[in-house]
Amino acid sequence: MTLALLHTSPVHVPVFDGLRDRHHPGLDLRHVVAEQLLVRARAEAPEAVAGAVRDVLAEAVADGAAAVLCTCSTLGGVAERHAAELGVPVLRVDRPMAAEAVRADRIVVVAAVESTLAPTLDLLRDEAGDRTPSITTLLVDGAWDRFLACDHDGYLDAVAATVDRVDPTDGGVIVLAQASMTDAADRTTTPLPVLSSPRLGLAAAAANAVRRHG
Numbered sequence: 001m002t003l004a005l006l007h008t009s010p011v012h013v014p015v016f017d018g019l020r021d022r023h024h025p026g027l028d029l030r031h032v033v034a035e036q037l038l039v040r041a042r043a044e045a046p047e048a049v050a051g052a053v054r055d056v057l058a059e060a061v062a063d064g065a066a067a068v069l070c071t072c073s074t075l076g077g078v079a080e081r082h083a084a085e086l087g088v089p090v091l092r093v094d095r096p097m098a099a100e101a102v103r104a105d106r107i108v109v110v111a112a113v114e115s116t117l118a119p120t121l122d123l124l125r126d127e128a129g130d131r132t133p134s135i136t137t138l139l140v141d142g143a144w145d146r147f148l149a150c151d152h153d154g155y156l157d158a159v160a161a162t163v164d165r166v167d168p169t170d171g172g173v174i175v176l177a178q179a180s181m182t183d184a185a186d187r188t189t190t191p192l193p194v195l196s197s198p199r200l201g202l203a204a205a206a207a208n209a210v211r212r213h214g
Contacts, residue, residue, distance in 0.1 A: 001027065001028060001066055001209055001210065002028040002029075002030050002063075002064050002065050002066055002209070003027060003028065003029055003030070003065065003066065003067050003068070003069060003205055003206060003209045004029075004030045004031075004032060004057075004060035004061075004063070004065035004067070004068045004069070005029055005030070005031050005032065005068070005069045005070075005071055005205075006032050006034065006053075006056060006057065006060070006068060006069070006070045006071065006072065006075075006079060007031060007032065007033045007034070007071050007072065008033070008034060008035055008037055008038035008071075008072040008074075008075065009033070009035060009038075009147075009180060010033050010035075011152070011180055012031075012071050012179055012180065012198075013031045013033070015179070015182065015198055016029060016031070016071070016198060016202055017029065019198055019199055019202050020202065020206075023199070023202070023203065023206075024202065024203075024206045027206055027209070030060065030063065030065060032056060032059075032060055034052075034056055037049050037052060037053060037056070037072070037075060038072055038074060038075065038113075038115075040052070041074050041075060041115055042074070042113065042114075042115045046074055046075055046077070046078050046115065046119060047078065049075065049078070050078050050081075053070075053075055053078050053079055053082070054082045054085075054086075057079060057082055057086055057090060058082075058086060061086050061087070061088050065088065066088060066208075066209040067088055067089040067090070067091065067205055067208045067209040068086075068088060068089070068090045068091070068205075069091050069092075069093055069201060069202065069205035070090070070091070070092050070093060071093045071179045071197075071198070071201070072093075072179075073092070073093070073094050073111075073116045073119060073120055073177050073178050073179070073197070074113065074115045074116050074119055075119075076092025076093065076094055076095070076119060076123070077092060077119050077122065077123065079092060080092050080095075089205070089208035089209070091201065091204055091205045091208060092123070092201070093179055093197045093198065093201030093202075093205075094120065094123060094177070094179075094197040094201060095123060095127070095201070095204070096197070096200035096201055096203070096204045097175065097195050097196065097197040097200050097201065098120075098123045098124050098126075098127040098175070099127045100195060100200065101124060101127075101173050101175050101195055102124060102127045102128040102131060102133055104133060104171075104172045104173040104193075105133050105134065105171070105172060106133060106134045106135075106136075106170060106171055106172025106173070107124060107133050107134070107135045107136075107172055107173055107174075107175055108135075108136050108137075108138060108166050108172060108173070108174045108175065108192075109121065109124070109135065109136070109137045109138070109175045109177050110137075110138045110140060110159065110162055110163055110174060110175065110176055110177060110181070111137065111138070111139055111140070111177035111178060112139075112140045112143040112144045112147060112155070112158075112159060112177075112178055112180070112181060113144050113178065114139055116177045116178055117137050117139070117177070120175070120177045121135060121137070124175075133172075134172070138162055138165075138166070140158050140159050140162045141158075142158060143155055143158040143159055143162075146158060147180065155180075156181070156183050156184040156187055157184075157187060159176070159181050159184035159187075160184045160185075160187035160188045163176075163184065163185075163188045163190055163194060164188055164189050164190050166190060166192065168190055168191050168192050171192070172192065173192060173193045173194075173195055174190065174192050174193065174194045174195065175195050176194065176195065176196040176197070178197075179196070179197050179198050179201075181196065182196040182197070182198050
């Protein structure tokens, strides 16, 4: 049973391997890293790479993937729309996190890349349904430049500092919009819940792969 993961950065590979080892032993993960997809999506728009995303997903399915998990929040919505034509579950990593976040009345979305904001907001509104939680966004200034420069600690520290500037007296939850931000939660001091996507997203994708394989 194979679960394919579409990444736009190689930093996600050890993160998801570690989660698999801890929570889903025996699950075969096949990592596909396509950094150029995010580069193009940021320069143009996520929809501009829809065909390229579909081709990458189709290749993973042809190679035997029972399900596919897109770990890029910018491209997640584009990816999951191809599920019907590909014939296997295609999931975005941040949907389970969004489903948990919309239980709160106030959500603060923290992102390092501006192209992530619109897809994340659309996802939260979709999961909220008839509910209308207050949603605000914070873009971490300079964080993505640090990420691209492989300054991982600087990147996480910048994210954590932005999280800690959120006024906790207003309540609610904080959403880390990108999977690469996950470890920043351990560096924060906020009393508010800080949600990230990898663990929840992998669990949902693993369950779909099991059902598909079974």
